Amino acid sequence: MKKILYVTTISNTLNAFLIPHINQLQREGYTVDCACSVVHRIKKELINDKTHIFNIPFARNPLSLGNVKALKQLIKIQQQNSYDIIHVHTPIAATFGRLLKVRFPRLKVVYTVHGFHFYKGASFLNWGIYYPIEKVMARFTDVAVTMNSEDYKTAKKIGIKEVLNVNGVGIDLENYQFKLTKNEKILNSLGLKEEDFILLMIAEVNKNKNHKQMIDSVYRLKEKGIDIKVICAGEGPELENVKEYIKTKDLDKNIKMLGFRTDIKDLISICDIGLLMSYREGLPRNIMELMACSKPVIATDVRGNRDLINEGKNGYLVPLGDDFETANKIEKVFNDRKLLKDLGENALSSIQPYDINKVLLHLKDIY
Numbered sequence: 001m002k003k004i005l006y007v008t009t010i011s012n013t014l015n016a017f018l019i020p021h022i023n024q025l026q027r028e029g030y031t032v033d034c035a036c037s038v039v040h041r042i043k044k045e046l047i048n049d050k051t052h053i054f055n056i057p058f059a060r061n062p063l064s065l066g067n068v069k070a071l072k073q074l075i076k077i078q079q080q081n082s083y084d085i086i087h088v089h090t091p092i093a094a095t096f097g098r099l100l101k102v103r104f105p106r107l108k109v110v111y112t113v114h115g116f117h118f119y120k121g122a123s124f125l126n127w128g129i130y131y132p133i134e135k136v137m138a139r140f141t142d143v144a145v146t147m148n149s150e151d152y153k154t155a156k157k158i159g160i161k162e163v164l165n166v167n168g169v170g171i172d173l174e175n176y177q178f179k180l181t182k183n184e185k186i187l188n189s190l191g192l193k194e195e196d197f198i199l200l201m202i203a204e205v206n207k208n209k210n211h212k213q214m215i216d217s218v219y220r221l222k223e224k225g226i227d228i229k230v231i232c233a234g235e236g237p238e239l240e241n242v243k244e245y246i247k248t249k250d251l252d253k254n255i256k257m258l259g260f261r262t263d264i265k266d267l268i269s270i271c272d273i274g275l276l277m278s279y280r281e282g283l284p285r286n287i288m289e290l291m292a293c294s295k296p297v298i299a300t301d302v303r304g305n306r307d308l309i310n311e312g313k314n315g316y317l318v319p320l321g322d323d324f325e326t327a328n329k330i331e332k333v334f335n336d337r338k339l340l341k342d343l344g345e346n347a348l349s350s351i352q353p354y355d356i357n358k359v360l361l362h363l364k365d366i367y
Contacts, residue, residue: 001029002084002367005077007097008036009058009090013114017169017285018089019045024360026050030367035077036093037070058092062129071096075103085110085367091117095133101140110366112145112169115282116154119303121320122280134158143366147283148307164366168283170359173351175265176292182270186263190231190256192270197228197334200271200295202264202286203278205236205257210277210300212245216323217330219249226331229254231271233261268293272340273333279320281305291315291351296343298329314347 006022008014014022014034022032023045034042035054042053056073059066078086078100087110088097094111101109117130138159145164146152152165182194192198203209211232218230232255239257246255261267268274274290274297281304287297291314299305301317309315316329333340 001031003031003081004033004085004087004367005081005083006032006034007056007074007086007088007093008034009060009093011036011038011040011042013089015040015043019043020170020172020356021360021363022051024364025367028364033081033083035074035097058096060092062092062095062133067092067096071099074100078104078107084108087112090114091130091133095137098137098140108142109140110143110145111141111160113147113151113155113282115147115280115304116151117280119150119154119280121302131158145363145366148304150303151282164362166362167354167359168288169285170356171285171288171292171351171354172356173292173354176268176289183266186266186270190258190270192229192231198271199228199230199273199275199330200267200290201230201232201275201277202234202267202289203232203276204234205232205239205242207238208279209234209236210279210320211238211242213277213300213321213323213326214275215242215245215249215251215255217326218251218254220323220327221331222251222254224331226334227254228330228334229256230275231256231258231267233258233264233267235260264289265293268295271295273298273315273330273343276300276305277326278302278305283307288351288354291347294344294348296333296340296347298326298333308350310346310350314343314350 025032033052035056037058038055054077056070057066058070085108086097086100088094089112098109101107118127135158141160143162144155144160145166146155147168155163201214221228243257268290274295276287276299278300281302283304287308290297297315299309300320306317309317311317318325318329
């Protein structure tokens, strides 16, 4: 059977998305190893005698000299192990991983695009850095796997030989089939009540995730006398700034920043709708998780979000930076519980094609 090397910039990508893919390939007889910068402990599902994890010192800055060292290590790994396929993920690892094809021209290179950093509405800096890189690297890519319609068109336009569009990295829908009643224990631990109307935002707290738009919309609703609660799961570099902004708006009782959580499914069970206010997405797993639990989502009208949300059917799309329209959509659902139920049922129905088993069948064809 073929030997495959998965390459990602950091170990978080393996832990969050790729373990089911790797495990499935191993069950079918493939040898699958991984190379990444191990910044967090690898999940136990990959700590076994079947998978070798190579700790590679990738830097997040594409211009860092540290990535040259990472490339040299990848070359050595390929010389020692003779992989048939290298499957690269995330921009930095994808760039330097694909350069292996210069040294090993018979190596097949598969590139999963989790979201090009140049896109409609992206900064000139992003276009100036990432577009030329991807344009050059297209010649060293045998197959690109995209997750949304915009990236699919872009991948074909920049000249990648073969482009396949699949439904993201997949989600195990069976894991989300639990009783959808508000967990009293979780509610109590967060100081919430069963009758509260609760919004859930699952997102790293960084500038891209745009928590400010959520906060401003909650402020608008509070001024109108509409009392909603928002719980935010995630940590990140903007956490303290976001907490301070919440205080300036006097929304401490409305918005709870929970930091890193391992009980996402429990949090989903107590919410009424999900929120995602990002500037940029690939195909957001957090939206898929919410929809798998029959929760409608209000999200910004950007790439990735619009591939999952059918306006007025399973949620709503709002313009970037428009807290007025965001508040209006929240209020609309808040005032109409039948609409909430219908949106939730449609959300569950529309997420079915994204089941992990269906996605794995598509990926298997690539190998």
